[in-house]
Amino acid sequence: MQPSTDSGSDEHTENKATEATLKIPFETAKSAEIAYRVLSVDKEPRRNFVKKDLTLVGDQIEVHFVADQVKNLRTAITSFFGALLLCTDTIKEFELKNSDNDNAGAHASANSA
Amino acid sequence: MVCALGIEGSANKIGVGIIRDGEVLANVRRTYVTPPGEGFLPKETAAHHRDFIHQLIKQALKESQLQPKDLDVICYTKGPGMAPPLLIGAIVARTLSLLWEIPLLGVNHCIGHIEMGRLITGAVNPIVLYVSGGNTQVIAYSNKRYRIFGETIDIAVGNCLDRFARIIKLSNDPSPGYNIEQLAKCGKNYIKLPYVVKGMDVSFSGILSHIEDLADPSKRRNKRKKAEITVEEPEYTKEDLCYSLQETIFAMLVEITERAMAHCESNEVLIVGGVGCNERLQEMMRIMCEERGGKLFAIDERYCIDNGLMIAHAGAEMFRSGTRMSFEDSFVTQRYRTDEVLVTWRDD
Incomplete structure (x- = not known):
C-alpha cells in the first residue's frame, strides 16, 4: 500500500475528457445577460458526469462542457440547446417594447431604466 | 394588494393563471392527451408544454386585461413532478421575471392545491x-x-x-x-x-x-x-x-x-x-x-385538476407574507414534500 499515488491519478487513460465550447451571440448585451442568468441556474444532473461552465462575455455567452463520454456530452448539449431556445423564444415573444419614448428618435434616452 | 401570474407544468397539464387579491382574472390550461393504452412520458410531455406555454401566457394576459407591469410576482411550480416538464415552466418564468423586472417565486405544487381549495370553498x-x-x-x-x-x-x-x-x-x-x-x-x-x-x-x-x-x-x-x-x-x-x-x-x-x-x-x-x-x-x-x-x-x-391559478394564488399568499426567493434558487426539484414548506401566511 503506497499512500503517495493519489497525486498522480491523472495518468489513467480513462481520465481523457471530451470537451466542447459553444459561443452564442445575442442581439443585445441585455438579452445575453438574461439568458446567462436563466441558464446558469440549472446544474447538470450528477449521474451525467458532465461539467458545464457558463461565462458571459459582452453580448455573447460561452459554454464549456467537459464530459467523460461522448454520449453524455451529446445529451448535455442537446438539453442545453433546448433550454437556450426556449429562453430566447420567450425573450422574443415577451420583450417589452419601449412604447413610452418611441415617438422621438432619441436612442440615448431609451436606456433610462 | 398582490397580483400574481402562475405557471404550472409538473405533469401532463400546462396552465397559466392570474389572480389579484383572491379575484380570479384568468385560468387557462392545455392537457397533453395520449392515445388509449399509453401513458405520458417526460420528454414528450415537455415538448407539448413548450409548444403551448407562450400562447397560454398571452391568452391569460389578454383575458385579465393586464399589462406585464401590473404584476407583482411571477410564480412557477418548483416541484414535485417530472423534471423535463417542470423545467419548461421554470425557464419561461425566470426569463419573464428578468425581462419584466418582476420578482420570481417557486411554489410547492401540493401547497398550491391546498390553498386553491381553501380559497374557493372558504374552508378555514x-x-x-x-x-x-x-x-x-x-x-x-x-x-x-x-x-x-x-x-x-x-x-x-x-x-x-x-x-x-x-x-x-x-x-x-x-x-x-x-x-x-x-x-x-x-x-x-x-x-x-x-x-x-x-x-x-x-x-x-x-x-x-x-x-x-x-x-x-x-x-x-x-x-x-x-x-x-x-x-x-x-x-x-x-x-x-x-x-x-x-x-x-x-x-x-x-x-x-x-x-x-x-x-x-x-x-x-x-x-x-x-x-x-x-x-x-x-x-x-x-x-x-x-x-x-x-x-x-x-x-x-x-x-381541482392542476392549473396555473393555484400556483399564482399560493405564490401570492407567500409573497404577501414576505417570502422572497433569490434568483439562483429558482431551480426545480422532482421531490419536494408538502411539509417542507414553512406556512408563513397563516396565523392560526
Whole structure:
C-alpha cells in the first residue's frame, strides 16, 4: 500500500475528457445577460458526469462542457440547446417594447431604466 | 394588494393563471392527451408544454386585461413532478421575471392545491385529502406546516386509476379517471378486491396487479398455472371492474380521512387534486362527513385538476407574507414534500 499515488491519478487513460465550447451571440448585451442568468441556474444532473461552465462575455455567452463520454456530452448539449431556445423564444415573444419614448428618435434616452 | 401570474407544468397539464387579491382574472390550461393504452412520458410531455406555454401566457394576459407591469410576482411550480416538464415552466418564468423586472417565486405544487381549495370553498382549517395522479396524502395544518398524516406507500391513487384505464384501453380524453367514473356508473356487481389500509397509510399497487389479472388473465405472469386458467375464469365486464375498483380505493381513502378527522377533532374535509373531481369520491366522503356531523368541501375540475391559478394564488399568499426567493434558487426539484414548506401566511 503506497499512500503517495493519489497525486498522480491523472495518468489513467480513462481520465481523457471530451470537451466542447459553444459561443452564442445575442442581439443585445441585455438579452445575453438574461439568458446567462436563466441558464446558469440549472446544474447538470450528477449521474451525467458532465461539467458545464457558463461565462458571459459582452453580448455573447460561452459554454464549456467537459464530459467523460461522448454520449453524455451529446445529451448535455442537446438539453442545453433546448433550454437556450426556449429562453430566447420567450425573450422574443415577451420583450417589452419601449412604447413610452418611441415617438422621438432619441436612442440615448431609451436606456433610462 | 398582490397580483400574481402562475405557471404550472409538473405533469401532463400546462396552465397559466392570474389572480389579484383572491379575484380570479384568468385560468387557462392545455392537457397533453395520449392515445388509449399509453401513458405520458417526460420528454414528450415537455415538448407539448413548450409548444403551448407562450400562447397560454398571452391568452391569460389578454383575458385579465393586464399589462406585464401590473404584476407583482411571477410564480412557477418548483416541484414535485417530472423534471423535463417542470423545467419548461421554470425557464419561461425566470426569463419573464428578468425581462419584466418582476420578482420570481417557486411554489410547492401540493401547497398550491391546498390553498386553491381553501380559497374557493372558504374552508378555514380542514383535513385535506390530496388525491391526484402523482400524490395521495391526508394533510392537516399544525404549527406553520401542512403535516402529512397518511399517504400512499407505493403508487398514487390516480396512477392506479390511470394504469387500469390503460389496461382496459379506455380513452385518455378528457382524462382516464373521468372515463372510469362514467363506466362505473353502469357497474352492477361488486367484485371483491384487496383492501389495503396500513395504519394511516394506503397501498394501491397490489390492488392494481390484482385487477389487472382479472381484466386480462392472458397477461398473467405466472405461466406455469396456465392449465388452471382455462378451467373457470369468470367473465367480468369493464363496467363492473371500474365500479369495484372505485368503490374499494375510495373506501380506503374515506377511512384514513375519517381517522385523521377523529385524531385532529376536525369536522371539515377538503378534497383537492385531480381525482378530487370524481363525484363518487365526493359522495362517499360526504356521507362519512354527515354521519360525523361534519362538512365536506369539494371543488370542480377548473380548480381541482392542476392549473396555473393555484400556483399564482399560493405564490401570492407567500409573497404577501414576505417570502422572497433569490434568483439562483429558482431551480426545480422532482421531490419536494408538502411539509417542507414553512406556512408563513397563516396565523392560526
